[in-house]
Amino acid sequence: MPLVRIDLVAGRTDDEVRALADTVQECLLDVFAAPPGDRYQVVTEHPPGRLFIEDTGLGIERSDQVVVIQITQQGRDREQKQALYAALAERLHERVGLRPEDLVVSVVRNEPEDWSFGHGRAQFLTGEL
Amino acid sequence: MPLVRIDLVAGRTDDEVRALADTVQECLLDVFAAPPGDRYQVVTEHPPGRLFIEDTGLGIERSDQVVVIQITQQGRDREQKQALYAALAERLHERVGLRPEDLVVSVVRNEPEDWSFGHGRAQFLTGEL
Amino acid sequence: MPLVRIDLVAGRTDDEVRALADTVQECLLDVFAAPPGDRYQVVTEHPPGRLFIEDTGLGIERSDQVVVIQITQQGRDREQKQALYAALAERLHERVGLRPEDLVVSVVRNEPEDWSFGHGRAQFLTGEL
16 A cells, blocks of 8 residues: 655666666565555656755765655554665665665655545455455 | 646547546546635656556556556545545546556645645635635 | 655756756745755656646636645644745745746645655654754
8 A cells, every 4th residue: 555656867777667666665565564466656767957855964975876765655653664764775775776875765644544446445444455 | 725646657648638637627526525626636647667556465457557646635534535536436437448447546634734826825724715 | 854846847947947946945944944955856847738737716827837846744833834835936936937826835744753864764763863
């Protein structure tokens, strides 16, 4: 159920984009309590000069490889979120070479009633999920 | 006031995109308590391979026509959301041939103070709405 | 920390897009309690016919220059939001000629635990911010 928006600068190959998205999904499955098949990702590539990402004075040096991940979800707690951030940084570095400095993540919460995965039904309310 | 993001794979004609967006708006007007003119839609078309949409094990078969609709709104209850999901699935199928299997909807809630529709004013707070 | 999505119709120059984004950021710094360097903006340009923006019956006349700004943040109150809307309308008009009629703003709230600005850490929880 998390709906994941991944925004990045154009320039990666299709395979690289897929590997990045696959790795994000793997983290959701492993440390964010997403069940199998729970994948809803929208990847948007932007021309140069359309992402403006600084560092809130944290001394983080960004590159043009910066990736912004926004996750809409319900039900996870603080510990799960922290585990997700750590897993994303570690695995995206290992698998696709993303610098941990180039990863920005933001989470938004909604409720079970806020999801319909198909057929016009709210599967969390119907008992299907 | 709902702000509606519609993400889909490129390939539809301009008229098809408009018909899809028009139908979404019609559902908001008819079953989601949107007043006339309350239309705020952002449609983004993606190249193939940028939407990764599975089914949470629900047995829903997606096609490359899959549409993801994310709605930011305030004030609707559970019944209205369920009515919206059902109306979207039914009418998008009737009007633009969207398979009910290819419709994913996610809702996020904010508050009346979170909207400015123009002129830098928060119209829900000023009494204009 | 606000994550700011700016959606607009293609046609502005790179310099115009940058000036618009810079002005939005300046408003965050001046009236929305964003600290220096707290800039996280994703600008998406759309072809004509992909933004459908009406006026909720408010009598606001849109043009094809309309700009939709969606801000995900935590911690600001109603007064700060109203000050932001007003500042955005005023300064975008002054600096980049945006008609106040062409500015739509929507805010979404999350929590301190919902942010990781880099390195896989939740900097609001670790004490770094």
